[in-house]
Amino acid sequence: MARKPLIAGNWKMNLNHFEAIALVQKIAFSLPAKYFDKVDVTVIPPFTDIRSVQTLVEGDKLLLTYGAQDVSAHDSGAYTGEISGAMLAKLGCTFAVVGHSERRTLHGESNETVLAKTKAALKNGLTPIVCIGEGLEIREAGNQVEYNLEQLRGSLAGLSADEIAKVVVAYEPVWAIGTGRVATPADAQEVCKAVRGELATLASAEVAAGVRVLYGGSVNAKNVGEIVGQSDVDGALVGGASLKADEFATLSAIAAGGPLP
Numbered sequence: 001m002a003r004k005p006l007i008a009g010n011w012k013m014n015l016n017h018f019e020a021i022a023l024v025q026k027i028a029f030s031l032p033a034k035y036f037d038k039v040d041v042t043v044i045p046p047f048t049d050i051r052s053v054q055t056l057v058e059g060d061k062l063l064l065t066y067g068a069q070d071v072s073a074h075d076s077g078a079y080t081g082e083i084s085g086a087m088l089a090k091l092g093c094t095f096a097v098v099g100h101s102e103r104r105t106l107h108g109e110s111n112e113t114v115l116a117k118t119k120a121a122l123k124n125g126l127t128p129i130v131c132i133g134e135g136l137e138i139r140e141a142g143n144q145v146e147y148n149l150e151q152l153r154g155s156l157a158g159l160s161a162d163e164i165a166k167v168v169v170a171y172e173p174v175w176a177i178g179t180g181r182v183a184t185p186a187d188a189q190e191v192c193k194a195v196r197g198e199l200a201t202l203a204s205a206e207v208a209a210g211v212r213v214l215y216g217g218s219v220n221a222k223n224v225g226e227i228v229g230q231s232d233v234d235g236a237l238v239g240g241a242s243l244k245a246d247e248f249a250t251l252s253a254i255a256a257g258g259p260l261p
């Protein structure tokens with residue numbers, strides 16, 4: 001099954017809502033409609049920017065989508081600082097990132113938490129981008145496939161095949177995030193292929209063939225072509241390079257198969 005590539009720009013804790021508007025305007029200017037037949041492009045700003053991005057995207061009928069960097073596992077109530085899936089859906093979000101390694105490491109999120117957030121996203125019609133990824137020690141010991149599949153099983157445990165069909169998986173080796181040390185295309189393919197195999201076991205071969213599996217970790221305009229050229233890599237979760245309009249538009253165009261903007 002042909003899977004449309006997805007380029008998701010995770011801004012992390014960068015850019016206020018004025019800067020968000022400027023960046024989205026520049027990206028949209030560089031990526032006219034023809035690209036969107038071949039690639040889905042989404043931006044994942046901080047929560048405080050989402051309303052401004054919504055106004056711009058809806059007002060100017062832009063074809064890029066947007067999402068959130070996290071979602072609460074809870075529906076509503078006394079959860080200070082949390083943002084619910086219903087709130088994000090009301091803001092027109094398409095995606096919610098769950099289980100990013102920075103949440104797992106810095107905020108102690110377990111697979112159980114990630115699973116609860118994945119369910120909350122699905123319940124509210126958001127597409128969860130479920131992140132998995134090994135640290136350097138695991139990679140150096142050669143246990144990356146086993147480790148990632150365990151995270152995947154834990155993060156999707158008990159979901160139905162229909163639910164799994166609605167998920168995007170992002171493989172992000174922790175040692176490649178923000179370090180400039182990108183995994184080789186073969187490294188990315190190895191784990192993404194194993195992820196697809198595991199999805200076939202968890203759901204079905206048909207579902208696995210339709211789920212988009214992204215790679216993330218120091219992706220930029222120079223390396224994206226080779227990475228998304230791998231048969232089981234369906235796009236990228238981009239951090240640093242998503243903050244530069246020209247570079248993000250260029251790497252999105254490359255994922256679309258060109259031409260360069």
Ligand SMILES: O=C[C@H](O)COP(=O)(O)O
Pocket residue numbers: 010100172176177178179180216217218219237238239240241
């Ligand atoms: O979510 C994005 C990833 O953490 C990758 O970040 P990076 O492209 O800055 O390495």
